[in-house]
Amino acid sequence: MANLLLKNALILTMDQALTTVQRGYLQIRGDRIAALGEGEPPFSEEGYQVLDCSGKIVIPGMINTHNHLPMILFRSLGDDVADRLKRYLFPLENESLDAPMVRAGADYAFAELLFGGVTTCYDAYYFEDEVAQAAEACGIRAVLAETILEGPSPSAKEPYGEWAYTKWFVEKWKGHPRITPSVNCHAPYSNDTEHLVAAHDLARREGLLMSMHVAEMAYEHTGCVERYGLSPVAYLDSIGILDEHFLAAHSILMDEADLDIYQRRGVKVSYNAGSNAKSAKGVAKIRQMLDRGIPVSLGTDGAMSGNTIDIVTQLSLVGKIQKLFNGDRTLFPAREILQLATIGGARALGMEGEIGSLEVGKKADIAIFETDSVNMSPLYDPYSVIVYSANPGNVESTIVDGELVMHRRQLRSMDFGAVKARLLAYQEQIRQTAAELDRALAEG
Ligand SMILES: [Zn+2]
Incomplete structure (x- = not known):
């Protein structure tokens, strides 16, 4: 070359x-x-x-710090379903997914990222080794993790079956020039304290980024208050897992005390403007976060949540949503939004010494x-x-x-026609599974 x-x-x-x-x-x-x-x-x-x-x-190159890439298989299904994660998405994934499907979805998703100028992506899904192989083949840079949750999940029918997979995955991919393994727990409500602490221990031992959905769901907040008498952020801090190697996705339902904790611990944030707006979950207080020196980056979430996974589409959403939310059109000048998409993403992943800006040596x-x-x-x-x-x-x-x-x-690194054909080969099977789910939901 x-x-x-x-x-x-x-x-x-x-x-x-x-x-x-x-x-x-x-x-x-x-x-x-x-x-x-x-x-x-x-x-x-x-x-x-x-x-x-x-x-x-x-x-x-733009940096997407929160995704579930193979979810692109299900794009445009269940867009308007209430309580979609538990009633629609988890069942659809558990019914449908196997490793070859994940590879087909990952290849297609990486094509969309490269077409959109995204050069680095954080991803957490199931059968993540398939995603890593797709990343290796297409030439993108990626930070990747198997999603750990109590389960069941598509890759593990036993509770916490992703544990052994995560350890194997980390061993397999650490030291790769473009692919960096990470440790990912799904959320505070889908993991117990013991596993959250163990995941953090593993991440620290291996020097890896830990990431999780945090302060996203109303039931996450009420559940944490009921169980521990603490907000999700205060609970995660009380068990000692928040630090400068922790990337928190969403972080919407945050009060001043929660922001204090993020600031004190050096927690990094992935702001998912489009996905959060579409799911009517609220607006993350990223102005206050940035003013406190909390690193903020941009993510899209999976394509069933935000539909598009490029970062260009997020840029104007960030400006418009934040200006509207704060009632101030002077906030977030365009160059600051582009910072979030580039050097901000690099900081969130702990890679600002290597990527995120165009400078000699990077x-x-x-x-x-x-x-x-x-x-x-x-x-x-x-x-x-x-x-x-x-x-x-x-x-x-x-x-x-x-x-x-x-x-x-x-x-130039993949045959898009072939990648698209392999994705669409699953369309009829997925359509039938989705139709069964729709019928079950209609019957209550
Ligand atoms: Zn997500």
Whole structure:
């Protein structure tokens, strides 16, 4: 693979100073950024594959910090069902899923991420080794975990059957250049104290990120208060598992005392704007979190919750929901929202030294937007254009680890036609399972 040289590019580096290169170059050698600057490259172009980025906007690859990728198999089912997780989603997954299906879903989901300029994703699901193999094959960077819960689950009929799987998975994938294992407990309401503490011990012993859904459900909150006399956040803190290697998804139902705990412990947050709005669960107080120095990143949740899994679609939702929620249109300027999607995601995953901004020495993870499409002009403020005007279809190329994995809307690391055919091969089977569920729900 030739080294890449991007020329004539408008570059939003998302570095600490938010340096914007108006018309410049970015040199990639191997998997890292070797140089970038204004104007023409001050070195020979020989031996480089040159991408002329005239009229294009180059940004760091976007980072999705909360997903359940293979759930894309079920996208558009059960969108409006009340108490959907327990009445619809868990039964549908338990009835349907096996390892080959998870692989088919993961391949398709990774295609959507790469088409949308997402270069790193956090995922937790079942049969996660299939997701890891899909990630390895398609060239994306990923932090991955088997979901641990009391169960039953698609991959374990016995309570906590995912424990042995998690240990095996961590051993198998640790040390991989692009795939980082993680420890994931589903939620405070689907795990007991003993297993939460043990999961945290495992994560600390192996130096891994632990992640969980936290302060998301009303019944999670009332259940915790009834059982422990504490909010979910206070309960998790009381058992000693909150720290700077803990990534909390959602974190909607939070009071000031909960925010104090996150701040004190260095907990990181994945904000899922679209999924939270669609499920009518509330709005996470990310302004207050950021003002307290709590790292906030963006996630989508699974495609049955948020429907799309790219990050471009989330950007304008973040701005609109937060401005409306806080009654202040000056909050969250576009460049701050793009920070959440890039360097914010890197911080949430503990990878800010390697990814999240375009700086010499960092990994070459990059999204390139075209500006020829009708929605992309004029271009007075490129941050605003990316956040409020762009859609994922405007991403023209995606580079991960120095490799051009999507170029001119063509995936180079997978055969999208074959991937789509394998996903759709499950459609009739899933349709029948869903119809049975719908009938059972209608009968009460
Ligand atoms: Zn989730």
